[in-house]
Amino acid sequence: MVSLQPEILGSSPANGEIRARPFRGSCRQEIQKYTKLGATPGAVRRQKLQSMSVENKEAGNRNVVGRSPSVLRKTASEANVNLRRDADLEKSLHCIKAEQAEKIFPGESIPGYLQEISVDPLRLICFTAGGIVMYHQNASTMPLSWDATGGIVVNRGKRVYYYELSMPNLSKGGPSLSVTAMLSTSHGTVDIIHWMNCFIEKYKMVYGFAKPFPKPPVIHSDRALVFLLAGIQLFNGDETMNLYIERCWRIIQGRASQQDLQVTVVHACLGHLMKNVKTNAAKDLTKKQIPFGMWLMALLVNSNTLDEMLYMPTAPIWSNLLLGNFSSRYGYGFDTTTTSCSCHFGRTTGVSESQMRVLKENILCNKVYSRIDQVVAKLGESIEAMEIQYADHYVLNQTKTRLLPVPMGISSYMISLLSQCVRVQSMLRSVHNRITLTFMYA
Incomplete structure (x- = not known):
C-alpha cells in the first residue's frame, strides 16, 4: 500500500529547499529582451526577486528567477548564440x-x-x-x-x-x-x-x-x-x-x-599629443615642473609665425x-x-x-x-x-524654430524661406524610406 503525503502549495519548504521550474520559451525571450538592451543577468535577477510575492519567497518558489544565478546567465548567453547562423x-x-x-x-x-x-x-x-x-x-x-x-x-x-x-x-x-x-x-x-x-x-x-x-x-x-x-x-x-x-x-x-x-x-589628435608629452615629461621633470613643460609645448602647438614654426x-x-x-x-x-x-x-x-x-x-x-x-x-x-537618426537630427534642427506664422509685410525672401522649410518638413515624413538619403542634401 502506497502512502501519499501531499504538501500544501505555499507552505515553507523542508530544510530551506528552493524550487524552480525550467523557464518557458516566452519567459526566456522576455529575459533576453532586457539583456539585449544592456542589463546584466544579475540586475535582472535582483529586479525579479524584488517583485516576488511574500508567499513565493517563504515557500522557496523561484520560478521567475530560476534555481540559481547561473540559470539567468545561461538564458542571456543564448541570445548571443542565436546571433550565429552556423557553427562554422x-x-x-x-x-x-x-x-x-x-x-x-x-x-x-x-x-x-x-x-x-x-x-x-x-x-x-x-x-x-x-x-x-x-x-x-x-x-x-x-x-x-x-x-x-x-x-x-x-x-x-x-x-x-x-x-x-x-x-x-x-x-x-x-x-x-x-x-x-x-x-x-x-x-x-x-x-x-x-x-x-x-x-x-x-x-x-x-x-x-x-x-x-x-x-x-x-x-x-x-x-x-x-x-x-x-x-x-x-x-x-x-x-x-x-x-x-x-x-x-x-x-x-x-x-x-x-x-x-x-x-x-x-x-x-592634440589630446593624444599632450598626453604623450605629459608622459615623457614625467620621466625627466619633477611633479611641479610638468605643467610648465606642457605649457611650453602648448605655445609651440599654437604658433602662428614662421620663426615659431622653426622650433617644430x-x-x-x-x-x-x-x-x-x-x-x-x-x-x-x-x-x-x-x-x-x-x-x-x-x-x-x-x-x-x-x-x-x-x-x-x-x-x-x-x-x-x-x-x-x-x-x-x-x-x-x-x-x-x-543613419536615420543622423539624418533626422539635421532636418529637425533646420525646421524646429522656423515654422512660424507669416506676419504682414514680410519680404518675399522670407516667404520663400518658410516655404522651403515646409518642404523640408515633408521630407522628414518620408526619410524612413530605405531608398536613398540623397534628397536631403540635393
Missing part, C-alpha cells in the same frame, strides 16, 4: 551577409551592410549605400575622423580590432555617422588601405569610375602611424611622409602651388598650423584654396571617440562577444537606425 564561422558570415542584403537597402546597387569577407587574415568590411551617399554629399567639405578599438571580441591569439571612419553631423551637437567600418585581426597600413580601396570601388560603382573620389579637407587620427601613412597615401595620391612634410613646409612658407593647396591635412620640425603632422583657411592665414588667393565648412574646427578625435562609446555602450551593450559574426550581426541590426 565562414558559413555563418556568408549567411549574415545574404540576410543583410535582403533587409538593408535591398533595392540599391550596393545592398546590405557586410560587403567583403576575408578569412585569412580575418577581415570584414562593412558599409551601406546610405554611407556612400553621405560621403559623396559632404566628405569634400567636412573633416573626417578615424579610430580603432579592441575589447569587443574574445581574444584567442589574434586580437580583433574594430576600425571606423566617422563623419560629424551637419548640425552642431548632433550624432556622428559611421561611414564605413572594418573588423580585422591584421592591423597594418596595408589593411587600412585595402579597407578604403574597397569603399572607393563601391563608390565608383554608384557614381561612375570617371568621377573623382571626394577628399576630405582634414582627417583626424590618434597619432597612430598606420593612420597617418594610410591617410597620406589614400587622399594625397600615394604620397610619402617626406613628400607630405615638404608640401606642408611650402604651404606655411607662402610659396605653395595651387596643387599643394589641395592637400588633405592628416592631423594627429614635426609641426605639419600634429599641430594646428594647417587647420583653418589658408587664404587668411598665409595670404593665398581665395580662388586657389579648398573651401571647407565653417562649423567644425576641432583638433581632436572627439567624433571617433564618441562613436566608439556609442558602439560599445549602446550597440554592443558593454559585452565581449565570443565570435566576430555575432558582432557584425549586431552592427547590421542597428546601422540603418543610426
Whole structure:
C-alpha cells in the first residue's frame, strides 16, 4: 500500500529547499529582451526577486528567477548564440551577409551592410549605400575622423580590432555617422588601405569610375602611424611622409602651388599629443615642473609665425598650423584654396571617440562577444537606425524654430524661406524610406 503525503502549495519548504521550474520559451525571450538592451543577468535577477510575492519567497518558489544565478546567465548567453547562423564561422558570415542584403537597402546597387569577407587574415568590411551617399554629399567639405578599438571580441591569439571612419553631423551637437567600418585581426597600413580601396570601388560603382573620389579637407587620427601613412597615401595620391612634410613646409612658407593647396591635412589628435608629452615629461621633470613643460609645448602647438614654426620640425603632422583657411592665414588667393565648412574646427578625435562609446555602450551593450559574426550581426541590426537618426537630427534642427506664422509685410525672401522649410518638413515624413538619403542634401 502506497502512502501519499501531499504538501500544501505555499507552505515553507523542508530544510530551506528552493524550487524552480525550467523557464518557458516566452519567459526566456522576455529575459533576453532586457539583456539585449544592456542589463546584466544579475540586475535582472535582483529586479525579479524584488517583485516576488511574500508567499513565493517563504515557500522557496523561484520560478521567475530560476534555481540559481547561473540559470539567468545561461538564458542571456543564448541570445548571443542565436546571433550565429552556423557553427562554422565562414558559413555563418556568408549567411549574415545574404540576410543583410535582403533587409538593408535591398533595392540599391550596393545592398546590405557586410560587403567583403576575408578569412585569412580575418577581415570584414562593412558599409551601406546610405554611407556612400553621405560621403559623396559632404566628405569634400567636412573633416573626417578615424579610430580603432579592441575589447569587443574574445581574444584567442589574434586580437580583433574594430576600425571606423566617422563623419560629424551637419548640425552642431548632433550624432556622428559611421561611414564605413572594418573588423580585422591584421592591423597594418596595408589593411587600412585595402579597407578604403574597397569603399572607393563601391563608390565608383554608384557614381561612375570617371568621377573623382571626394577628399576630405582634414582627417583626424590618434597619432597612430598606420593612420597617418594610410591617410597620406589614400587622399594625397600615394604620397610619402617626406613628400607630405615638404608640401606642408611650402604651404606655411607662402610659396605653395595651387596643387599643394589641395592637400588633405592628416592631423594627429592634440589630446593624444599632450598626453604623450605629459608622459615623457614625467620621466625627466619633477611633479611641479610638468605643467610648465606642457605649457611650453602648448605655445609651440599654437604658433602662428614662421620663426615659431622653426622650433617644430614635426609641426605639419600634429599641430594646428594647417587647420583653418589658408587664404587668411598665409595670404593665398581665395580662388586657389579648398573651401571647407565653417562649423567644425576641432583638433581632436572627439567624433571617433564618441562613436566608439556609442558602439560599445549602446550597440554592443558593454559585452565581449565570443565570435566576430555575432558582432557584425549586431552592427547590421542597428546601422540603418543610426543613419536615420543622423539624418533626422539635421532636418529637425533646420525646421524646429522656423515654422512660424507669416506676419504682414514680410519680404518675399522670407516667404520663400518658410516655404522651403515646409518642404523640408515633408521630407522628414518620408526619410524612413530605405531608398536613398540623397534628397536631403540635393
